[in-house]
Structure formats: C-alpha cells, structure tokens
Amino acid sequence: MEYHLSTPLKKEDIEGLNAGDIVYISGKVLTARDEAHARILELKEEGKELPFSLEGAAIYHCGPLMQQTDGTWRVVAAGPTTSDRMSKMTPVLLENFNVRVLIGKGGMNNVADAMKEKCVYLAYTGGCAALASGSIKNVPAVHWLDLGMPEAVWELEVHEFGPLIVGIDTKGEDLFTSIKEKARSSFLKL
C-alpha cells in the first residue's frame, strides 16, 4: 500500500500503516541525530522548554550538508544517517514527546515496543542525499547550530518526501528484525 501523509501527524494518521508499506511525507520534518537527541533529553530532564515543537512531529535522522548564501540556508544534500545510533535514546524521547514518525536508515534496535500505538519508523534509501534534496523545498529555521552543521536541528519543509518504506509499525512489526533473523538462520547453514 502507498500512503501520502502531512505533518503535524495524529496517532490516527499512522495507525493504519503496516511494515513494508510505502509512504510519502509533506509538511515539516526536523532533523535530529546523536547530539540533538542528547540535548532534547537533557533539557527535558531539567524541565526546560525546547525551541521547537515535537507535537505530532516527524524526526529525520539526518545530518544535512547545507550552504548559506545571503543569510539564507539551502540544502545541498540531505540523506538519512544510521538510525541505530539513536536506538538507546528513542524510548525516552517517545515517552516524553508525541513524535509520530522517525525517518532514517538501517533500522533500530529494541525500539519496537516503545513505538507501539505511538510512532512509526520509516526507512529512506541510505546515501540518496541528492535525490532527497529535490523534495526539500525550504529551510524555515535552524536550532542549536553550536552543535555543528551535521548535529544541529534543521527544520525542513518537504513535499512528497519519499519513497519511505515502513520499517517498524505501530503494531510492533519490525521489518529489519525479521530480515535479520532470517539472515541469521541462513548464516548458520553456511
């Protein structure tokens, strides 16, 4: 099945998605990788407000390559980064914020339970940064640039961003884990 979603997202928008479905997203996505995740959790712990809203948000595991001309930021290349580096921080993130979509590559470990009835993981083809930049229309804001270009939180306005493959759905189905399990049993036969 193919779906076209718009942000901000409600729980109902993602409940029907099944692992293996294809999704395109329009609206706003926020990039966040290692350092941004750590800072989000740190501020939450200290009871401080974030400079952006994660309500119904789509988080993109991405450290984009940006270029600034005349004060305006533009995306040069913005493909997904390895999501697994955020695996440990993701359950706490989802406990505290109603993030509905995570976009990244390579899948995540031990997050399917935390994502149940809350959030989906969408896989974008790794390395396809030139392709991705075509569906990013605008860069409305950047936060935490002190973390460096790859680690900052970039607000990206996207149109029909995809194709994204549902890797983990809200029912706990995890495409990456089932493929890895099959690979493990093939390995034992080698």
Place this chain on the structure above:
Amino acid sequence: MTIVMVTDMVTSMVTYKNVVEATIDIIREAETQLPDDVIDALKSATQNESSDVAISQIDAILKNIEIASNNNIPLCQDTGILIFYVEIGRELKLDIDLKGAILEASRIATQEVPLRPNAVHPITRSNSNDNTGDGIPDIKYDFVEGDQLKITVAPKGAGSENMSALKMMNPTELKDIRKFIFETVLNAGGRPCPPIIVGVGIGGSFDKAARLAKAALLRKVTDMNDEEKGILKDINSLGIGPMGLGGDTTALAVHLATSYCHTASLPVAINIQCWANRHASVVLGGDE
C-alpha cells in the same frame, strides 16, 4: 589521433598551485561522480533481484547517482573524511609542501564543492568546520617507479566505516576467516548502506591489516578471483539486501588483500564500504 595522444600525455608540473587545484578537482569528482564499474554493478544487480523492495532501493540509488552527476552535487550528505593515497615516483624532484597543498585543497573543497564539515575532536567533539584537524585528512605516502606524482582521494563515510571490524586471530584459525567476514556483514545488517563492498586485509600487523583492507576497496568491483566470488555468493545468500530491507544484493564485491605476517599472528581486518564507493585520482608531473 596524434593530437588526442598528446593531450592525454600532457600533465601539469608538480607545483604547489597545481597540486592544490588538481586535488580540489579529484575531491569534487569523487564526491559527485561514482566510478563506472560501481554503477554497472548496481545496474546489473537490479536484473538479478527477486525482491521488489530491493529493486526500489537500487532504483533510488541509480536515480540519486544521476541527479548528483547532472547537478554536480555530492552523492551523499556524508561527504566522509578524506583519505588520500599519494604515490611518489622516485625520480621525481619534489620540493613543495605536499601535505600543506593537500590540506589547503581539502579546506577549499569544503567551501566550494561543498563538503559537510565532518572533522571533530574525538573527545570534545568540537568541529573544525573545514574537514582538517590533527591527523585529518589521512594521507598515506608510497614510493613507486617513475617520475610522476599520483594522488587518489577516497572520501569515507561513517555509516559503513563504523561497521568495520578487526580480529587478531590464531594462526591455526585460517578456516574461521570466512566466518568472521559473514558475522561482520550480518552484524552490520542494513546499517552500512548495502549493497556494500567488503575489503578484507589478511596478515601484516594490527594496523597493516586495516590498511590492506581499506586499500582493497579501491580495486574495480569486478576484479575478483574465484575465492572472492565464492565469499560474495555466500554473503548474498544471507538475504540482508539493499538497506537491510531484504533481497539478493547485500554486497557487490569482496576484495581480499594479503601480506606476510609474524609466524605467531593472523591479523584479519574487514573494512566495510557503502554502495557509494567514491574515489578519484590524478597524475601530475612526468612532462619534463
């Protein structure tokens, strides 16, 4: 015909300025154009794939390669850390600051290509913002026959580099090398952006094995002997597939490289390379 040959043979003199300019050019080429042998391997992989999802992933990759090439933009936002291989002809008179020229080229390329500033201090994580820093870029020098200077750049992204592995095996564990390769690929799963290229360094020492593995990634994808083809076939039987989403194309190539080692040692290093096996070279000098 004569003119073409002369054009091919004319190379720039080894001056500081020429080295800087030529190095910027190969960085740009490597970041925006994938070598033909890799593109051909990806194209033929789509013919042999049984999984629709896998085909969709390789199609996206091929589309991405075309867009990057047409628009002269980096293939991947992870423009990597820059690894240089410098071959110096032993008859070449080299009186310039070669390292300085390569560093300057890296800084200029960061602005001009542009490249993502990826170089950070390992502990403080502060970003130098120009892709240089203590020990970065990594430049390997070698002396060869002749009077020319060859510079090769291979930008290495972290996604695949992080999935690499090294093991000091027992000399009697030779038959476990294959198992170590399969385990490393299995553990990596979809994380290193498969279809991958697997460089394996066997022998040497702790660090030499890793250098052998990395340099093996520069070989042509199709340049494989029967042993390497056999390992490739077994890797692809795992079904990890492009991006770990399942399929027949987990790897495009396996390259083994060996070196003599201590009688008590068997170092084995596996360097994993994503599908974007970026590298480009230039030859200078030899025209005097």
